[in-house]
Amino acid sequence: MSERDETAGTVRLERQGAVAVLTLDAPKTRNAVTDPPVLDPLVAALEAVGADRGVRALVVTGAGKAFSAGGNIHDIRNRRGMFGGPADQVRNAYRAGVQRIPRAMANLEIPVIAAINGPAYGAGCDLVFMCDLRIAGASARISSNFVKLGLISGDGGLWFLSRIGGPAVAAEMAFTGRAITAEQALAWGLVSRVVPDAELMPAALALAQEIAANPPEAVRMTKRMLQQAGRVDLPTMLDMAAALQGICHAGEESRLAIAAASEAATRAAP
Structure with missing residues (x-):
């Protein structure tokens, strides 16, 4: 992926140094991700980011007034595209369609920030x-x-929500379908901070750049460890930590970072 913007009509992917920014840009559908004109370039953009070792963090956001309306409500109502046909056809359409997004996201080794x-x-x-x-922006x-809508989350969303919000929060959100504010999401621990709308992208980019400034392979390994936390028992986690730490200690990346930290500590000493 080059430093120049890559545009696929409904998805924009751009580089700012080691940070990539992916913007959903389909205002007519409020950035609905189930439409093939959005879905296909979105998955392609995620795959391009994953293949570029020069990218160390990714920011995902929406253009206009919405992050994403999710499914195209007109297609859902009229049972068009992936929403039409008998049950087995819809099942296969979900697998070949919107479920490509969580798979592509899960394959990313770098931190991803939602703005x-x-x-x-x-x-x-x-x-x-x-x-x-x-x-989250204030709005x-x-x-x-x-x-x-008489539906369930068909792209594995409850798997992610239950791990982030916990069983009680996930149940309240899923069973009521209620929209919560940014402040409520903060109180429930679903977002790390809320900022004025005008400060959203500067805050997200600053966080991404702070992450990207760290040794990249250590960040990738840290993400892998966080993904496994809560899924494996402690002995398995300890084995994984020891193996990855061995790779870190033997690597040039760690040697250079430790040397720089040591020099900085020496200079700061009285």
């Missing part, structure tokens, strides 16, 4: 929780609103 600039509903809510970190609204 939630407005409503994030349905599959848009799920996309928020597929990210590692979440910063953000988050809703796992599937039950209000």
Whole structure:
């Protein structure tokens, strides 16, 4: 991926040094991610980021007033595209369609930050929780609103929500379908901070750049460890930590970082 913007009509991918910014840009559907014109370039952009070892952090956001409305409500109502046909056809359409997003996100080794600039509903809510970190603008609204449409989360969103919010929060959001404010999301620990809308992207980029300034392989390994936390028992986690730490200690990246820290400590000593 080059430093120049890459545009696929409904998704914009750009580089700012070691940070990539992925912007959903389909205002007519409020950045609905189930439409193939959005879904396909979104997955392609995630794969491009994953293949570029020069990218150390990714920010995901939406253009306009919405982060993402999730599914295209007109297609859902009219049972078009992935929402039409008998049950087995819909099942296969989900597998070949919107479920490509969580798979592509799970394959990313770098930290991903959601900059939630407005409503994030349905599959848009799920996309928020597929990210590692979440910063909300003051106008953000988050809703796992599937039950209000007589549906469930078809892209694995509850898997992410239950791990981030815990069983009680996930149950309240999933069973009510209620939209919560940015401040409520902060109180529930679903986002790490809330900022004025105008400060959202500067805050997200500053966080991404802070992460990107760290030794990249250590960051990738740290993400891998965080992904395994809560999924494996302690002995397995300790074995994994020892193995990855051995790689870190033997690597040039760690040697240079430790040398720089040691020199800085020496200079700061009285």
